[in-house]
Amino acid sequence: MTAAKICLGAIVGVHGVRGEVKVKSFTSAEKNLTAYGPLSDEAGTRRFELKIVGHSKELLRVKIKGVDDRNLAATLIGTGLYVERSLLPELPEEEFYHSDLIGLMALSPAGDKVGTVNALYNFGAGDLIEIRTPENRLEMLPFTKAYVPTVNLKDGFIIVEMMQFAPDDEEMPHES
Secondary structure: OOOOEEEEEEEEEEEOOOOEEEEEEOOOOHHHHOOOOOEEOOOOOOEEOEEEEEEEOOEEEEEEOOOOOHHHHHOOOOOEEEEEHHHOOOOOOOOOOHHHHOOOEEEOOOOOEEEEEEEEEEOOOOEEEEEEOOOOOEEEEEOOOOOOOEEEOOOOEEEOOOOOOOOOOOOOOOOO
16 A cells, blocks of 8 residues: 655745745655656646755755746745655665555554544654544654554554543643
């Protein structure tokens, strides 16, 4: 159950008047954004030949072939940049492409369904996995062996050790 396409980055802004765009890269190394040839939008209807030309804070400044003015570049803001999954290298054991995890069933250690993987995030302190529960709540937990001891891509599930919190309507005791 692997994704057909992987999102390597997203166009988040424009730079200057000659059609450069700012790209948030989701790759481990910035050179990987252009390492697999032209990228496409999610639907695969548009192809983009990219050249990294610089940096703008934590974003890449990118020139897209055929995009030569700011107005045309601005129409691309929000576009994800995708590559065919088959072009990417196989990952070592215990490493995963985020898109391969999204949608997997999340089970308790006893085998009960606790939800599905909705998203993965990293805000700087390590990966977090977001689980959508059957009640449509979103729960986040660290994406570590302690909380996610098993990932089974072949059979489409993960095992999670959910954290237990006090219910929202319960007051937590305060120390004086």
